[in-house]
């Protein structure tokens with residue numbers, strides 16, 4: 001699955017919906033057993049959630065957007081398919097969450113390709129299920145420091161803290177993902193799927209039990225004047241980089 005939403009693969013409502021539909025199609029076709037998730041945007045895996053969806057819109061839109069973000073995470077996190085990410089670019093926040101929801105992560109060795117949950121740098125907060133997904137991957141202490149400081153880890157550090165499983169030269173990222181896949185596909189499917197569910201269901205269940213409350217929290221939080229201002233300032237900084 002090659003993500004293509006130029007220029008930065010930001011996860012707009014339309015793009016989230018496309019990803020969700022593609023994933024559902026693959027999952028319902030018995031011929032498919034695995035997905036390699038990668039990007040078609042040079043140097044960028046994903047810039048994360050689309051800030052334009054969270055800025056200057058009305059509460060109904062925020063609720064619809066957040067429901068789609070939840071849906072995509074639940075679907076990826078609990079997918080019965082083997083999902084491996086071949087991370088071939090910088091990967092921030094919501095994009096990093098997608099990669100963390102995969103079964104295995106290969107990252108291209110380029111110091112520009114940092115990844116992490118950098119929400120605090122924007123003046124916003126990673127929700128509990130983003131946090132839980134990171135804790136499940138790198139452990140509590142590393143997650144606490146990474147989340148508070150909004151750290152984006154370059155490849156060597158991402159590997160060292162366990163945020164990715166392998167770092168390879170840029171031109172080998174897809175072939176490394178394919179080689180890894182062979183090992184996962186050699187395991188009897190039902191045993192691997194049930195084990196994945198055993199490991200992940202408690203984390204997913206927490207959101208499933210509190211989905212509506214989580215949407216309401218998001219809408220309340222994102223609608224605050226101070227948060228809207230912080231997001232506008234951040235977007236402005238991104239645009240000013242060019243001048």
Ligand SMILES: CC/C=C\C/C=C\CCCC/C=C/C(=O)SCCNC(=O)CCNC(=O)[C@H](O)C(C)(C)COP(=O)(O)OP(=O)(O)OC[C@H]1O[C@@H](n2cnc3c(N)ncnc32)[C@H](O)[C@@H]1OP(=O)(O)O
Nearest residue numbers: 010047048049050051052092093094124125217218221238
């Ligand atoms: C109580 C709590 C309850 C609930 C929680 C509440 C709320 C918070 C939850 C929210 C969780 C949020 C998750 C997120 O994912 S937020 C997004 C974080 N992403 C980032 O910080 C990345 C920002 N982007 C960049 O750093 C760079 O763009 C990047 C990816 C390094 C690429 O750099 P470059 O190639 O130089 O490209 P540009 O910066 O020039 O960008 C091109 C173009 O794209 C626009 N853009 C970039 N990122 C985004 C984005 N995430 N959304 C929308 N648009 C984006 C950028 O502004 C440029 O636009 P232009 O019009 O100038 O061409």
